[in-house]
Amino acid sequence: QVQLVESGGGLVEAGDSLRLSCASSGAPFENYAVGWFRQAPGKEREFLAFENWIGHKYYDDSEKGRSTVSRDNAVSTAYRQKNNIQPDGTAVYYCPAAVLLSSPLAPKYYNYWGQGAQVPVSA
Numbered sequence: 332q333v334q335l336v337e338s339g340g341g342l343v344e345a346g347d348s349l350r351l352s353c354a355s356s357g358a359p360f361e362n363y364a365v366g367w368f369r370q371a372p373g374k375e376r377e378f379l380a381f382e383n384w385i386g387h388k389y390y391d392d393s394e395k396g397r398s399t400v401s402r403d404n405a406v407s408t409a410y411r412q413k414n415n416i417q418p419d420g421t422a423v424y425y426c427p428a429a430v431l432l433s434s435p436l437a438p439k440y441y442n443y444w445g446q447g448a449q450v451p452v453s454a
Contacts, residue, residue, distance in 0.1 A: 333358040333428055333443050340424065340448030349416050351448055353409040353426030360407035364429050366441055367400055367411050369422035369450075376425075381435035382409065389435060418454050423447040 339351040353365065367379040380400045381389045388400055402409040409426055425448075427441030434440055 333360070333363055335426055335428055335443055335445035337424060337426055337445050337448035340450045342451050342453060343416060344453050345417050347416055347452075349411075349413045349420075349450060351411045351413075351424055351426070351450075353411075353445070355407045355409075355428065360402075361404040362430055363443075364432055364435065365400075365402060365409040366425075366427050366429070366435055366438075367409075368425045368427065368438060369420075370425070370447075371419070371422040374422075376438050377422075378436045378438075380411070416450075416452050418452045421450065421452045423449050 333355050334357045336354045337351060343349055361384055364383045366381045368376050369379055370376040378391050379394050380391065382400050382402055398411060398413045400411050425444060428443045429441045432440050
């Protein structure tokens with residue numbers, strides 16, 4: 332069983348860059364695919380991106396060219412980079428993990444979740 336801890340959140344200003352880290356422990360990280368989701372206030376949890384065991388990436392259309400996900404299995408950490416973040420990016424960001432996925436798009440297919448990273452974006 333893997334534990335996940337998101338970090339790098341906190342208050343940012345519109346136009347800033349944001350780099351979130353997702354540190355894993357408790358199980359071999361290379362066995363897990365990692366998704367990135369966010370949940371804005373009053374909104375449903377939204378799929379952002381996915382990266383599988385060997386670095387294959389898939390981005391939601393809204394994220395293509397607007398963010399970058401990566402992973403470093405050697406240090407059991409995944410990352411998400413977002414430049415020029417805007418107030419509509421205010422959300423709690425998650426990096427769930429799963430060994431097997433029927434679909435990377437839905438939260439229910441991810442087995443393991445951390446507490447998320449709160450990212451308020453001020454105008």
